Amino acid sequence: MTVVLIGTLDTKGEEVGFVRDRLRAGGLDVLVIDAGSGGTPAIRPDIPRDRVFEAAGSSVGEVDRHRDRGRAVADAARGVASVVEGLIRGGEVRGILGLGGSAGTTICSAAMRAAPFGMPKVLVSTLASGQTRPYVGGSDFFMIPSIADIAGLNRITRRVLSNAADAMIGMVLGGASPGVVDAAAAHPLVTATMFGVTTPCVDRARRVLEGDGCEVIVFHATGVGGRAMERLIRDGLVDAVLDLTTTELADELVGGVLSAGPDRLSAAADAGVPQVVSLGALDMVNFGPIETVPEAFRGRTFHVHNPTVTLMRTLPEECEELGRRMASMLRRASAETVVLIPEEGVSALDAPGQPFHDPGADARLFESIRRGLEDSRLVRVESVPMHINDPEFADLASARLREILRSGPKRARGSDDEDGDPGAVPSEGRRGPADPRRRGGDRVERQVRRGRWDRPDHHL
Incomplete structure (x- = not known):
């Protein structure tokens, strides 16, 4: 059972690594996607940022040349959403977990909005206690306030990130399928x-x-x-x-x-x-x-x-x-x-x-x-x-x-001449x-x- 874990590994790599290890300890396989656009990743991703930006029709080199943070975040959001959609179509994903500040929240939420209803989706965000409608839209993922900034591991961030990982473990292992529970499929x-x-x-x-x-x-x-x-x-x-x-x-x-x-x-x-x-x-x-x-x-x-x-x-x-x-x-x-x-x-x-x-x-x-x-x-x-x-x-x-x-x-009907x-x-x-x-x-x-x-x- 595989969970996608999304984060900007140049700025949140240590925290993403902590969550990855917690998910693995709970019995899940983890695919880490690097959505960062800046420095060197702090941990090794399964899907590097090169693939993310290529999926958005861009490239890391282009992002570096333009040095436009807003454009980089928009490209990363499109790319991550595209990559995750492909993984879902391939039947590889049972849940999505992301963490980030304002940029990371924008990127992770794009992928979660693209995922089907019923699939477990958790986003640990510094923005979770504010106006979340632009991020959630009509999706069913839930956001966990990070309380402290996601900048290092301490007694607060460890607890919050552990809770998020444990929630994901429970939802994935307790669920029968990645989509909407369909016990009443025989009924309209x-x-x-x-x-x-x-x-x-x-x-x-x-x-x-x-x-x-x-x-x-x-x-x-x-x-x-x-x-x-x-x-x-x-x-x-x-x-x-x-x-x-x-x-x-x-x-x-x-x-x-x-x-x-x-x-x-x-x-x-x-x-x-x-x-x-x-x-x-x-x-x-x-x-x-x-x-x-x-x-x-x-x-x-x-x-x-x-x-x-x-x-x-x-x-x-x-x-x-x-x-x-x-x-x-x-x-x-x-x-x-x-x-x-x-x-x-x-x-x-x-x-x-x-x-x-x-x-x-x-x-x-x-x-x-x-x-x-x-x-x-x-x-x-x-x-x-x-x-x-x-x-x-x-x-x-x-x-x-x-x-x-x-x-x-x-x-x-294809024609207005048809009877009736x-x-x-x-x-x-x-x-x-x-x-x-x-x-x-x-x-x-x-x-x-x-x-x-x-x-x-x-x-x-």
Whole structure:
């Protein structure tokens, strides 16, 4: 069982050697990769820096000539990621361990982001107690704060490095395979997105789908969650998507703190994975404490969710642009897609008596999506007289996804002349919007149910 150990051996060679010996003592084989770009390595690597820079389309000589540290780190990051990917494809790797300061963290994290979900990945870093999102991205590796700088072996660094090595030994020896544990492989894997203000909907839909034999993985739509879900989809691990909480699009458009990047919504469309999509929490943009909200947004409608989370209502023109962007992404779909529009509100805060209730802004969002998808061959839009947190909406969303899974995903056809509508649900599976008379419970009860999520202790 082989573990890749990454470090800059010109500056961290002694520490890398200590970790290597600890891993070997625990019964693992170790491949040491030298990602350094400066002086002579302090220990002998298994994969020298020459191979690393060649894998990045560069060379040690070129790095020495330019004497550009930023460029050297970028080249090393690309090279190490490429080398590690090759080792993984060859079936040689069961885990990855790295250590470093700012440069080493950049280099090691690039390799870990390229590795599959489920493979043990540990990074000992001087930056682990700060903002780690640029390093972790949508990956599942974990970072251990080095406490002291990784500069020599002492009672602190020995303990931290030993803990990291021992954690890796335990994960590798205790794991059955280097990839995602797949005990439920016989069940369709569905990914879903959720926020505190859409929890009633997604929780109910999840339970329905699980009762129907699906395995459902719910992602918290906090930017990192959306990225992680899209990574799983692109890795080919997902059978269908229940993307009911697309709020990260609003943060990307307006400048909130929970953006998942400009490619959110693209993975399922590009990978040919069927999906049911809705507009959960597109009424809000996320910021930290109220005093951190940029001055440019002063005067807007805010809701202080708790001392560390401030929400801002999206404007009508922003809602219209969100609809346009959603439609643009979903038009790329190469498998059957259903978009459900909850006409009575898109979050717990978007309901009568709640701070973000704005039917005019919602109408701009809804119309923009309808207009952008009206001639799509694979994307069907359904508007229903429900709130997103009504139980009937969750039931409808899960039913639409089950219809797609039962009938088999429809793929994009090569020609528009072919008979039939490639986006149509089979007649035996089709049903119209739920009858409003069968929605159950009166309006007051539903509003109380929605409003109970407006609590300072219920975290987004």
